[in-house]
Amino acid sequence: MERRIAKRKFVDVNVYVSLPGHTAMRCAASDISDSGVFLKANPLYLPRRKRLNLVFALRIKSSNVIRMRKVSAVVTRSESGGVGMQFCSNKSILPPG
Numbered sequence: 001m002e003r004r005i006a007k008r009k010f011v012d013v014n015v016y017v018s019l020p021g022h023t024a025m026r027c028a029a030s031d032i033s034d035s036g037v038f039l040k041a042n043p044l045y046l047p048r049r050k051r052l053n054l055v056f057a058l059r060i061k062s063s064n065v066i067r068m069r070k071v072s073a074v075v076t077r078s079e080s081g082g083v084g085m086q087f088c089s090n091k092s093i094l095p096p097g
Contacts, residue, residue, distance in 0.1 A: 006033035015039055016055040017046065024055070027082075036073065036086040043078035050075060051088060 008031045017039065018024035027041040037054070039046075046052065056069040077084035 006035045008033040014057040016057070017041070018053045019047075019050070020053065024053075029056070030082070034087075036076070036084060038082055038084050040082040043075075043080070043083050046075050046078070046083050048075045048078060052085070054085070 010031050011029055013029045013032070015027050015029050015037070016024040017027055025041075025045065027039040029037050030040055031038050051072055051074055054071050054073050056071070058067045058069055059065075060067060072088040073085040074088060075083045076086045
C-alpha cells in the first residue's frame with residue numbers, strides 16, 4: 001500500500017537541482033504531486049535530508065514559452081532509479097487542471 005499525502009501526476013519535466021553554492025544539474029521529473037516529486041537522477045549526487053533548490057522548466061502547451069518555477073525540497077527516499085523529494089512549502093508547482 002502506498003503512503004501518499006497527495007495524488008501524483010505523471011510528467012516529463014526538466015528540473016534543475018542545486019545545493020547552495022554548487023552548480024545546478026539537470027534531471028527529469030517522472031511524477032509530481034502537491035507535496036513532492038520523483039526525480040530520475042543518480043541518488044549518490046543528492047544527499048538525503050538535505051534542503052535542495054529545484055527549478056522546474058514548465059513548457060506552456062499553447063506557445064513556445066517556458067516558465068521557470070523555483071522551490072526548495074528535501075530528499076526523503078533514494079533508490080537506483082532516482083530520488084523522492086518532499087517540497088518545503090505548500091506552493092503548487094503545476095497549474096491547476
